[in-house]
Amino acid sequence: MTGGSPLRVLIVDDEAPARSRIRDLLSDCALKLPLEIAGEAATGREALDLLPATEPDVVLLDIRMPEMDGLEFAQHLLKLDEPPAVIFTTAYDAYALKAFEVHAVDYLLKPIRLGRLFEALSRAREITPLRLDVLRALKPEPRSHLSVNERGRIHLIPLAEILYLKAELKYVTARTAQHEFLLEESLTGLEQEFLGGFMRVHRNCLVAKSAIRGFERTTGADGESQWVVLLNGVPEKLPVSRRQQQIVREFGRHLK
Amino acid sequence: MGSINQNANASALPNFRNLGILLRILVIVDGACLAAALFKAGAPLALMEELIDLSATVQPTLLASLLVLAAANNWLRRLAYWPAIAAVIAIELAVATMVYFLGRSVFDNPGEIERYWIFTLLITGVLIGYFDLRGRALSPALTEARLQALQARIRPHFLFNSINAVLSLIRKNPAQAEHALEDMADLFRVLMADNRELSPLVREVELCRQYMALEQLRLGERLQVEWDLAEMPADALIPPLVLQPLLENAVYHGIEPSSAPGTIMIRISHHRDQLHIMLRNPYRPDGEHHAGNRMALANIRERLALHFDAEAGITTTATADSYEVRITIPYMKGGGR
Numbered sequence: 206m207t208g209g210s211p212l213r214v215l216i217v218d219d220e221a222p223a224r225s226r227i228r229d230l231l232s233d234c235a236l237k238l239p240l241e242i243a244g245e246a247a248t249g250r251e252a253l254d255l256l257p258a259t260e261p262d263v264v265l266l267d268i269r270m271p272e273m274d275g276l277e278f279a280q281h282l283l284k285l286d287e288p289p290a291v292i293f294t295t296a297y298d299a300y301a302l303k304a305f306e307v308h309a310v311d312y313l314l315k316p317i318r319l320g321r322l323f324e325a326l327s328r329a330r331e332i333t334p335l336r337l338d339v340l341r342a343l344k345p346e347p348r349s350h351l352s353v354n355e356r357g358r359i360h361l362i363p364l365a366e367i368l369y370l371k372a373e374l375k376y377v378t379a380r381t382a383q384h385e386f387l388l389e390e391s392l393t394g395l396e397q398e399f400l401g402g403f404m405r406v407h408r409n410c411l412v413a414k415s416a417i418r419g420f421e422r423t424t425g426a427d428g429e430s431q432w433v434v435l436l437n438g439v440p441e442k443l444p445v446s447r448r449q450q451q452i453v454r455e456f457g458r459h460l461k
Numbered sequence: 462m463g464s465i466n467q468n469a470n471a472s473a474l475p476n477f478r479n480l481g482i483l484l485r486i487l488v489i490v491d492g493a494c495l496a497a498a499l500f501k502a503g504a505p506l507a508l509m510e511e512l513i514d515l516s517a518t519v520q521p522t523l524l525a526s527l528l529v530l531a532a533a534n535n536w537l538r539r540l541a542y543w544p545a546i547a548a549v550i551a552i553e554l555a556v557a558t559m560v561y562f563l564g565r566s567v568f569d570n571p572g573e574i575e576r577y578w579i580f581t582l583l584i585t586g587v588l589i590g591y592f593d594l595r596g597r598a599l600s601p602a603l604t605e606a607r608l609q610a611l612q613a614r615i616r617p618h619f620l621f622n623s624i625n626a627v628l629s630l631i632r633k634n635p636a637q638a639e640h641a642l643e644d645m646a647d648l649f650r651v652l653m654a655d656n657r658e659l660s661p662l663v664r665e666v667e668l669c670r671q672y673m674a675l676e677q678l679r680l681g682e683r684l685q686v687e688w689d690l691a692e693m694p695a696d697a698l699i700p701p702l703v704l705q706p707l708l709e710n711a712v713y714h715g716i717e718p719s720s721a722p723g724t725i726m727i728r729i730s731h732h733r734d735q736l737h738i739m740l741r742n743p744y745r746p747d748g749e750h751h752a753g754n755r756m757a758l759a760n761i762r763e764r765l766a767l768h769f770d771a772e773a774g775i776t777t778t779a780t781a782d783s784y785e786v787r788i789t790i791p792y793m794k795g796g797g798r
């Protein structure tokens with residue numbers, strides 16, 4: 206990111222006219238500020254796929270978007286080693302904007318004014334990177350996806366596909382029917398965020414309620430018998446700790 | 462406006478053809494009967510007897526009165542207040558006397574006719590007093606004020622996004638931008654107008670089409686609309702801005718949360734003297750914006766109640782993937798304006 210190279214801008218907005226308007230304004234800005242449009246995307250997922258090829262310096266990011274909103278997208282963006290600067294764009298959201306001011310998060314109001322955009326882009330290289338805790342405070346609702354950085358590429362894991370989350374040394378493993386992903390997040394944090402959909406079966410393990418097929422009594426390595434969780438779609442059996450045994454009964458009651 | 466203010470505090474007879482008014486009369490008179498029976502009955506077992514005894518004379522009088530009042534309604538409403546009250550009392554006494562003489566052939570001991578007159582006068586007086594008070598509480602001025610406060614408000618979100626969409630068109634497609642601005646002007650003219658009187662249904666539908674054209678501009682093929690207006694009466698009147706806020710809700714909750722195309726369906730039809738409006742949109746349980754939806758619905762419900770009392774209804778049904786609103790209002794003709 207040398208000072209002389211043109212600023213690369215990625216546009217993320219679900220509405221085509223809104224993207225087209227930003228394109229027009231960017232070409233106006235380009236007369237005075239070296240910049241180029243790195244790409245544009247209509248959804249957060251599309252934008253994440255574009256990142257490796259486009260390597261933007263700045264993302265102009267709409268907040269209200271279908272499937273994954275801008276505030277969640279920005280959280281996934283932070284998984285990159287050098288995340289681009291983010292400038293949010295929004296039509297109207299009195300509450301969010303108050304919070305943005307409090308946390309000094311950059312935003313532009315739609316319809317965007319040329320002057321404001323120019324100003325924001327001129328400062329873009331000095332923008333202090335977003336902080337995860339700030340984004341979490343701005344959007345306390347659970348994320349719709351978890352994400353991992355795989356060799357510079359952000360991979361999204363839809364929450365609905367996750368069967369269980371298991372803490373192992375430094376990482377948390379997220380298991381889907383096909384894959385395992387290593388997350389750099391804490392199990393306690395994940396448990397608090399996704400309280401409704403997951404169940405703690407062991408000190409180190411959260412299981413998606415929808416993935417539980419049943420429970421089974423087995424004899425463990427130490428010769429003592431214990432309960433294990435059976436899952437839909439994968440053969441693994443996860444041990445239920447002695448302290449969490451009441452969930453077996455609760456689950457049984459649930460089925461009735 | 463002036464004419465409304467002039468008689469803001471004037472008393473007026475209730476509309477005896479309104480279902481809500483009729484129900485209120487029934488409830489109050491039967492309540493009085495029950496109270497009288499309770500008072501007269503010494504033991505709980507005697508209560509039923511007293512009630513049946515009373516009902517035998519009260520119910521025929523009551524039902525006959527309602528029939529005569531409903532029949533005379535238009536004539537009564539043309540009279541000034543006090544002559545109308547005198548007419549109502551005269552009607553009531555006549556009905557009571559008639560029922561008394563008809564009943565004399567059936568019952569052994571009908572008692573003195575004066576008792577019937579006094580009872581009739583008492584109940585009629587109480588009811589007239591009640592409707593006068595209620596009329597004052599819902600006096601035109603107050604009702605107008607409430608209606609004004611309840612006027613539909615458009616989401617700022619929509620306003621700014623639409624302006625943004627129009628801005629994006631100006632350079633590339635000025636003609637389309639012009640058209641969109643004209644639609645916006647029409648929409649806001651209605652939104653800012655005095656929307657307290659009924660307006661033609663066809664105008665509301667036209668307004669909704671303009672609104673949808675603006676949303677289509679932003680959302681493109683994500684927004685699909687199906688109108689089923691084959692059975693829509695061309696001359697119907699409805700409170701303005703009942704349909705548009707519902708469409709706005711449907712777009713906000715049903716279309717915007719998904720990047721896949723979704724269809725909003727609107728059907729307007731009538732059956733005898735009732736007008737039915739049905740609106741269905743895809744539903745994504747995202748759990749976020751429901752407060753706004755409830756507020757819009759409560760607003761419309763209250764406006765319908767102020768216009769039609771108990772004769773209008775609004776119901777909603779949510780299934781796993783769709784959300785439906787149904788409105789039933791009396792079919793008022795006069796769309797030729």
